[in-house]
Every structure is written in structure tokens, then in C-alpha cells.
Amino acid sequence: MSVLATVRPDDWNFPLFVHIIGAMILIAGLLTGAAALFFAKGDEKLLRLGFWSLMLVSFPGWIVMRLGAQWIASKEQLDNLPKNPRWLDIGFMVADIGGLVLVITLIVGGIGVYRLQQGKGAALLKATLVLSVLLLAAYVVAVWAMAGKPR
Amino acid sequence: MRFNDWMLAFHVLAAFSLVAGSTLFWVLVVAVRRIDTPDDTLRLGPVAKVGNAAIGIGMGGTIILGVYLAFAVDGYALWDGWILAALVLWFIGAALGRQVGEAYMQGPKKALELKEAGQNGPNAELLAINRTSRGVFLHTLTSIVLLLIIIDMIWKPGA
Numbered sequence: 001m002s003v004l005a006t007v008r009p010d011d012w013n014f015p016l017f018v019h020i021i022g023a024m025i026l027i028a029g030l031l032t033g034a035a036a037l038f039f040a041k042g043d044e045k046l047l048r049l050g051f052w053s054l055m056l057v058s059f060p061g062w063i064v065m066r067l068g069a070q071w072i073a074s075k076e077q078l079d080n081l082p083k084n085p086r087w088l089d090i091g092f093m094v095a096d097i098g099g100l101v102l103v104i105t106l107i108v109g110g111i112g113v114y115r116l117q118q119g120k121g122a123a124l125l126k127a128t129l130v131l132s133v134l135l136l137a138a139y140v141v142a143v144w145a146m147a148g149k150p151r
Numbered sequence: 152m153r154f155n156d157w158m159l160a161f162h163v164l165a166a167f168s169l170v171a172g173s174t175l176f177w178v179l180v181v182a183v184r185r186i187d188t189p190d191d192t193l194r195l196g197p198v199a200k201v202g203n204a205a206i207g208i209g210m211g212g213t214i215i216l217g218v219y220l221a222f223a224v225d226g227y228a229l230w231d232g233w234i235l236a237a238l239v240l241w242f243i244g245a246a247l248g249r250q251v252g253e254a255y256m257q258g259p260k261k262a263l264e265l266k267e268a269g270q271n272g273p274n275a276e277l278l279a280i281n282r283t284s285r286g287v288f289l290h291t292l293t294s295i296v297l298l299l300i301i302i303d304m305i306w307k308p309g310a
Contacts, residue, residue: 017305024301027167028174035175035201043194053178143167148160150152 012075019068022061023143029057030136037129044116047125051109054132059106062099069095087145094142098135105131155223158216165212166301172205173290173297176251180290183255187278189262189271196259206248214241232309237300244296247289254286 008016036050069091073079078088105128112124152160179195179202186192217237221229228234258281265274 013306017302020301020305024167024170025174028171031171031201031205032175032178032198035198036178039194039197039201045191046194046198049178049182049198057174057178140164140167143164144160147163148152148156150156 012072015068015071015075017068019065019072022064022066022068023139023146025061026058026065027061027136027139027143029053029059029061030132030139032057034129034132034136037125037132040125042122047116047122048113050132051106051113051125051128054102054109054128055106058102058132062095062102066095066099085149085151087149087151090145090150091142094138094145098138098142101131101135105135155220158220158223161212162216162220165209165216166304167209168205169209169213170297170301172202172207172209173294175199175202175205176255176290177294180255180287183258183281186281187273187275189265189274189277192258192262192277192281193266199255203252210241210245210248214238217241227310233303233307236308237303240296240300240303244293244300247293247296251286251289251293254283254289257283 033050033054036046036053040046040050073088078084081088084092108124108131109128112121112128115121115124175198179199183192183195186195217234218229221227221231221234229238258277261274261277261280265271265277
């Protein structure tokens, strides 16, 4: 069974807690941002709410998740394995590539929100929505991999 | 992956869904504090429905799969202290969550009343309802309960 179902050395628990809390906040922000952007239908306030959810919830969540990931990986000495298990590769790949895509999403969304003042930016915020839905799907796969631990 | 690994993965995904729904409501709790018009209040409705769906999936998935795993995984039993604690916290969270929902339904109800009366402008009473301190207090308690469940699941005291 996976990491969550086993009893670990005590000093692994806090880094794992940090990692999981960060991932939960990241996914929560993506869900909130995507939902607000999807239902905005051009409404400026909801578009802003969607963007700021991504910026102020998802992004800090990603940072906490990634720091926690590195911390727990070093505690479990996962960075010294001769060959990484598949779940670990999936986790690191989605975390890192997803982080880059999240930054791009925030830049695109930020420009979109700025342009709302001139009555523009809707297309950019649609792109932000698409990217945030893709990120949400990718991180759901990562959570599945982290929890189920496919070899 | 064995069957129980899949069940555990879905259990964890359900927990993520639950926290995502709860956090979504935190964003709405903050957003609604500056809203004093019926239209803007009602516009948050579809987003709140996404939060409700996430919480529903999360509550159902965590309890059903959690109880299944307690029986199916060797070395764990439903009457283990940390599992019992999680169950008690889950029921407390569910009861608190219902009350949070009731507190935050007053705003959309008032907004609908105002709309039906043809009052679409800013309304001080609506703003006061949207800023419900009871709702914030109950949602804070619910979030603390969720946090305690996560801590219990990771540390597994007594296991």
C-alpha cells in the first residue's frame, strides 16, 4: 500500500504534511479559478476573481507543495534511487512542468486582467481558463500517482 | 496497482476534492464581503455549485472508501483510535458544513427577494447578510476540523 496507508518514521510526517497541504491548496486554487473563469461569461468581477484565485491560492500552494516534495524526497532518500519508480517520475514531472505552465497561465491571465480596463483581455482569460483546466487534470493524475503508487 | 491501491488513490482524491471545495468557499466568503447588489450576489451561485459538488464528492468518497480501506487493509481496523477519531471529526465536519451552507444561503435568498421587488441597486441589509460573521466562524471551525482529519490521517496516532 502507499505512503499514506503505511506508518512512517515520525520525522517524515511533517514534510509529507507540508507537501500534501501545498498540493491541496494548489488544486483548490485551480478549481476555484477555473470555475470562476468558466462561469464569468464576460463578467469582469468574476474574471478578476478567477485570476486572483489562481494567483493568490494556486501559486503559493504550488510553492509549498514543491518545497514539501523536495523535503520529503530527501527524508525518504528518493533522490538516491538507481531507478525512479513510475509514480515518482509522474509526480516530479507534473510538479515541475505544471509549475512552468502555471507561471505562463498567470502571466497570460495577468495581462488579460490588466487589459480588462480597456474592455479587452477576454481571449487571454479564455486561454487562462483552458490552461488552468489542463493543469487541474494533470495535478489530479499526479495525486492519483502519488497516492496509488503505480510501479 | 492492486485493487486496494486504486481505492486508496480514490480516497485521497476525494480528500483533495473536499479541501478544494472548502477552499473555494473561503474564496467566496472573502469575495462576497464586498458585494452589496442582488445581481453580483447571485452571480456567484454557479461557482458555489462547483464547490458544493466538490464537497459532496469529497465527503462521500472519504467516508465510503475510508471505511472500506479500514476493513480491507491488513493491520487496520475500524475501531483503531485514529480511524475512530477521523470518523468522529468527519461527522462533526459534516454537521458544521451544513450550518455554513445555511448561513451563506441567506445572501442569495435576500438577493432574490430584492430582485423580485425590483430593487437591483446596492443594499446595506444584503451587504450585512453577505458579511455574516456566524458563517465565517462556522467555516473556520469546519476548516479546523478538516485540518485535524488530515493531521490524523498522516500521523495516525496510536497506529
